Amino acid sequence: MKIRTPKKNKSDILKSFLHSEKDLNPQINESFFNRFFELMELSLSKHQNIELRNFGIFKSKLMPSRYGSDPRNKKKIYIPSKWKVAFKLSENLNKKLNEEI
Secondary structure, eight states: OOOOOOOOOHHHHHHHHHHHOOSSOHHHHHHHHHHHHHHHHHHHHTTOOEEETTTEEEEEEEEOOEEEEOTTTOOEEEEOOEEEEEEEEOHHHHHHHHSOO
């Protein structure tokens, strides 16, 4: 049986981060949080890997061009190559996630 979990977007994560971190003022925390994601975007756009210890690795991968089919009319279409972000979970986090099972 598939268990549906609630989704969290960037603003939800920021709210929980601001709620848990009381040492600095919220503006500093929010600017730190936003800058972290800006740096991640910049690194991935330059096709650099990002390794977060005990969390995982983000990699940009080049997907080759290929032919596919349009599902509406079944005609063959050309799909150009494109960059895609892949994520590999760390062993530690994977163990934590699967402890409950």
